[in-house]
Amino acid sequence: MTGHQLAVGAVLRRGKDVLLISDPPDWALPGGAVEAGEPLLARVAQEAGYASVLAERLLWVARYPAGGVEYEMLGFEVTGVGPHDDSGAWVPLAEAVDRLSRMWFAPIREPAVAYLTGRARVATLWTWTDLNEPAVTHPRVSSA
Structure with missing residues (x-):
């Protein structure tokens, strides 16, 4: 592997x-x-259309290799600030x-769907050694 890249994704809710x-x-x-x-959640705020966002809780950590780089994606539940x-x-x-279930990219699809359907607890670690294989999770995630 040639490097390490941090990424972030977020769940924002408005009612249901x-x-x-x-x-x-x-x-x-x-x-x-x-x-x-770059501030950790700046990309989330920009894409979400808010001046900034506040992290409410860590939902998942997804670790995976892609293109010779080791990625670590942190998934948060956040609240938007401002209009x-x-x-x-x-x-x-x-x-x-x-x-999200139809998304091709497992390191976003799997943790997001498992969290939103109540199958994964907060702060679940998802690890892929190969993106063509299922992830190993800690703690275990219940099946769909």
Whole structure:
């Protein structure tokens, strides 16, 4: 492996709705790679359409290799601060789960769907040694 990259994703709720960002052909949670010196949740706030966001709790850590880089993605539940600029789409929870379930990228899809459906506890560690194989989780995640 040639390096390490930190990434972040977030669940934002408004009542029973979840904010999703269009990432053609999929829908995703707001977030992305964190650049050196960038505040951890700045990318989430930008994609979510808020001036800033406050982390409420850590939902998951996903570790996976991709393109010779070791990634560590932190998933948070966050609250937006300030007015929302209408970025993304607020969708009902069941629809958000359905859209995320069809996403091709397992390190976002699996933790997000498991958390939103109540199958995973907060602060679950997801580890992939190969993205073509299932993740190992600690603690264990119940099956769908």
